Amino acid sequence: METLSKPMETFDNLFLIIAHFIRGLFADPQSVWANLTMSIINFIIVVVIVVLAALILILLERKVAGWTSQRPGPNRLGPRGWFQTIADALKLMGKEDITPAGADKFIFKVAPMIIFALPMMTLAVIPYGNGLAPINLDLGIFYFLAISAISTVAFIMAGWGSNNKYSLLGGMRAVAQMISYEIPLLFSLLGVVMITQSFNLGVIVEAQKNIPFILLQPLAFVIYIIAGMAELNRAPFDLVEADQEVVAGPFTEYSGLRWGLFFLGEYGNMTAVSALAATVFLGGWQGPAILPGFVWFWLKVGIIIFFIMWARWTFPRIRIDHLMHLAWKVLLPLSILNIFLTGLGIYIYRLVMGG
């Protein structure tokens, strides 16, 4: 047993060992310069995660789309079409960058950058493995939600700045939808915070050593996934970029790499929301010791992402009044009920355990 678990442990702590080695190169491993170097390395890793996630997820999405609608999906470029996204990215880079004549140029150009920056900021607080959080923030969940709420502003900026009626309609929809779904999303996470008494994502993962919170908070998990899909503007909640109604919503006037940034941002956000779900509800990097922690983490993220894609390609789009109805009259009361039940459960638990 000892000999078996030894290499696994090494593999599990692979990144920590590398980090330790890099710090060891400095005269004083805890000096400002060592910390700065580590921060820069962490930042680069998060950027790589966002870009890689987008590259892989775009292909995965097209494969899932093919699978649900009974067609092969991309299958020409490279083995089984695996290089398709690279070709698409090159194509996007080669396209002309158009700014409409009537556009508010500054807002128009800043919006995609904001969208692209947000997933990098949110993904920085996720613990990818045991002690593998790029930033170990005590207010992790709070920070995550606060940052992801900014994307609403970016959508309305893109919608307004484009000087296009479709974009404006899409931007207005984005505001209505994302602000409404912010609330159930936040409330669904409160139950877990109440149990663990902490906003720190690392602590929340540690608390799931024996039992993942999806079993203690099934209702909250369902609310989180639904509200998360709405936050991401993914079908069936993709009213913002509903191509059958508002052409492409706020993205209508964008072309080339700016449009590509929106795409990167969308898939980065999808990774971030799935990563938070995996961390808070599915036990993050915790799992049987047959696989290293970070592999477990990405497996769980992958399952949630697959589910989100599957839902997108299966369901028709929801109507805007039904969307609001679902947020305010169904999800919000349910999430408050969940908080109440969690409180009751904690109270009874303390009463029984004499805590």
Added chain:
Amino acid sequence: MTIENTEELLLNMGPQHPSMHGLFRMVVNLEGETVTKIEPKIGYLHRGMEKLAESRTYAQFIPYTDRLDYLASPHNNWAYVQTVEKLMGVEIPERAEYLRVIFGELARIASHQVCIASTALDMAGWSAWSYAFRDRERICDMYEMTAGSRLTVNIMRIGGIIEPPAEFWPALKSFLDDTPEMLDEYNGIFFGNEIAQGRLKSVGILTKELAENLSITGPVLRASGVNYDVRKAEPYSIYDRFDFNVPVRYGCDSYDRTIIRMDEIVESIKIIKQAVRDIPEGPVMAKVPKVIKPPVGEVYHRVENPKGELGFYIVSDGTTKPARVRIRPATFINLQMLPIVSLGWKIQDVVAIFATLDAVLGEVDK
């Protein structure tokens, strides 16, 4: 700060817009997301079919009719050739009549599949769209075996039809055997879906009175509770020999306008099965002169196209070319309801209502 007068948003949807089937344009006034006024603009696909007919011989005009309602081209051929035959007084062989019914009903199924698919797609139901199109491909394959083309088939002749090859019959049989499963799939992925029902049910009410006053025909009319089908009301070809029902629904909403097409597919399959059972051997072309010169006169004939009543009015002056051709397209007249019915609904619903009309702009603009 006080809010000054609010202004309506004038939105120009189309002619190039993802959900405008073909080249349709509507100018929409929006109060927020709610539609206050719609002005349909048509004519972007106008080719002057009726005028073109005057400079073509009778037989030369058949391929042009394919381009009317291009999703059900055998029906357009059928309506036109039957009108000419009526004018000439030609009796066509039994086998040709049966084949015409088989191809007509296949075209009806294909057209309804496209309608279901495009309604689903206009509501972003991507998979439902590809399911229906996958099954429609098999009908296109059968067209291809017989006529060589998949969309504009040009399958009928004045006095008969093309004889399908031997491999057509097994393909038809396997298609008919698989249809119950297909319909189950459409039900499962689209009609049974909670969101789809929420989007379609009690949306865009077309009352019975309004439908009758606007002289709407086809499935759109029957979904408003009027039992009217040219195949029953004025049986043409050999439709009086088959045992089939005319599906009628009473919901008057988008949902019934879409799902009634599922019922019609079931009835079409019933008709095709009877036709395949009863079809006699024999020739498929009547003896018609090489140069078609109908006697002087005029005639109107109508058939039940998948979208509604398709009529041809032909005036002959005794020469080889028609003096005047007038087409009564079904969807052109059905489209009248759009500005009336859509008022007060959200822009998303208008897209769905337009999809349930199953408008084909080739037919609207002629």
